[in-house]
Amino acid sequence: MKNRNLLMIPGPVEFDPEVLSALGSPTTSHVAANFIEIFAQSLEQMREVFLCPDGQPFILAGSGTLAMDSAGTNLVEQGDRVLVVNTGYFSDRFGQILERYGARVTQITSPLGGRPGLDEVEQALKIADYKLVTITHVDTSTGVLNDVRSLAALSHRYGSMVVVDGVCSVAGEEFRMAEWNIDLALTASQKAIGVPPGLALLVARPQALATFRSRKSPVMNYYADWGNWLSIMESYIERRPAYFATPAVNLIAALKVSLTQILKEGMPARFKRHQKISQACKAGITALGLSQIPLKPEYAANTMTAPRYPKRLAGADFLAKVQNEGVILAGGLLPSIRTEYFRIGHMGAVTIGDVLTTLAAIENALGSCGYPIELGVGVSAATKNYYSA
Numbered sequence: 286m287k288n289r290n291l292l293m294i295p296g297p298v299e300f301d302p303e304v305l306s307a308l309g310s311p312t313t314s315h316v317a318a319n320f321i322e323i324f325a326q327s328l329e330q331m332r333e334v335f336l337c338p339d340g341q342p343f344i345l346a347g348s349g350t351l352a353m354d355s356a357g358t359n360l361v362e363q364g365d366r367v368l369v370v371n372t373g374y375f376s377d378r379f380g381q382i383l384e385r386y387g388a389r390v391t392q393i394t395s396p397l398g399g400r401p402g403l404d405e406v407e408q409a410l411k412i413a414d415y416k417l418v419t420i421t422h423v424d425t426s427t428g429v430l431n432d433v434r435s436l437a438a439l440s441h442r443y444g445s446m447v448v449v450d451g452v453c454s455v456a457g458e459e460f461r462m463a464e465w466n467i468d469l470a471l472t473a474s475q476k477a478i479g480v481p482p483g484l485a486l487l488v489a490r491p492q493a494l495a496t497f498r499s500r501k502s503p504v505m506n507y508y509a510d511w512g513n514w515l516s517i518m519e520s521y522i523e524r525r526p527a528y529f530a531t532p533a534v535n536l537i538a539a540l541k542v543s544l545t546q547i548l549k550e551g552m553p554a555r556f557k558r559h560q561k562i563s564q565a566c567k568a569g570i571t572a573l574g575l576s577q578i579p580l581k582p583e584y585a586a587n588t589m590t591a592p593r594y595p596k597r598l599a600g601a602d603f604l605a606k607v608q609n610e611g612v613i614l615a616g617g618l619l620p621s622i623r624t625e626y627f628r629i630g631h632m633g634a635v636t637i638g639d640v641l642t643t644l645a646a647i648e649n650a651l652g653s654c655g656y657p658i659e660l661g662v663g664v665s666a667a668t669k670n671y672y673s674a
């Protein structure tokens with residue numbers, strides 16, 4: 286029997302063996318010529334993956350929360366107004382981070398599983414001048430997808446910069462940073478980027494950099510201060526050695542491999558693959574009679590699925606049974622409904638085979654929890670959706 290589980294949570298995800306083997310290559314000096322080349326190419330490839338030729342990429346050792354911290358500490362000064370388009374737990378977190386750096390935060394919320402509409406956001410933008418609007422592209426706690434393109438166009442009409450938390454979206458969901466006029470986008474390595482946890486990735490466009498450069502007060506976070514990092518990133522791109530704080534050498538070697546794979550697949554093909562796999566997964570879940578947290582299909586992410594448990598089903602017992610079948614899923618995250626739903630991640634190197642295996646494990650676990658089910662119904666619906674679409 287293979288001693289391996291299938292990791293189907295919304296990050297970290299299953300990683301490609303070539304990426305994992307790059308992690309195990311001998312660690313070089315962070316100023317060695319071969320590493321400088323790897324770092325430089327990774328920065329250049331980030332521009333292509335974010336579809337942002339005019340962006341300044343940053344690669345930092347840290348998780349997605351550090352990337353959010355970096356956005357907050359560099360762009361916000363005491364008293365600045367920020368509008369958070371809130372779709373769940375990670376939007377709440379962004380608000381807390383921005384408040385920590387002195388912002389006056391207005392949260393625009395919607396009922397659970399919904400997303401603030403353009404008209405509501407416009408009402409808020411009319412009332413006050415916001416320096417920034419933050420958008421969580423996919424909130425991993427709800428599986429809700431925001432319409433980043435329209436929200437960004439609207440925010441710019443009112444003179445606000447746009448910051449996108451793309452931790453659960455970049456390299457999975459369609460995301461066109463320059464074309465959609467996003468000023469700052471951030472992600473982390475462990476999701477659709479396809480590299481084990483440990484890298485915070487950001488791309489800043491000229492307006493974000495100009496805002497940083499015209500600050501009147503010092504950046505409050507020492508490690509995340511772009512003043513420390515900009516010259517380092519520029520040096521690496523110019524193939525010159527530089528040091529501020531030791532980069533995560535092996536993770537960056539793995540990043541280079543993963544970004545190369547992503548670009549080989551091509552961004553449009555990658556977006557399409559995520560959409561197809563997501564639709565198949567959701568067709569399977571629906572065929573099993575389970576509803577989902579997002580209130581409408583167009584609100585639902587392509588990188589994950591958030592099904593509700595059937596009534597009276599014990600979630601912890603169900604998840605343990607799925608794991609017995611060799612598939613690991615995530616429980617709920619949003620505190621108010623934590624025990625009412627579970628989460629399936631399908632991004633990065635995921636295949637339709639992974640989703641079918643997951644659905645089979647879900648069916649079996651539902652059956653053994655006493656939920657009336659005909660085995661194969663979910664797998665069949667997903668297969669038909671995928672192969673006939």
Ligand code: PMP
Pocket residue numbers: 296348349350351375421423424425450451452453473
């Ligand atoms: N934003 C979103 C949308 C996320 O999904 C996550 C992680 N699940 C984060 C931010 C925070 O990232 P990390 O856990 O890597 O700090």
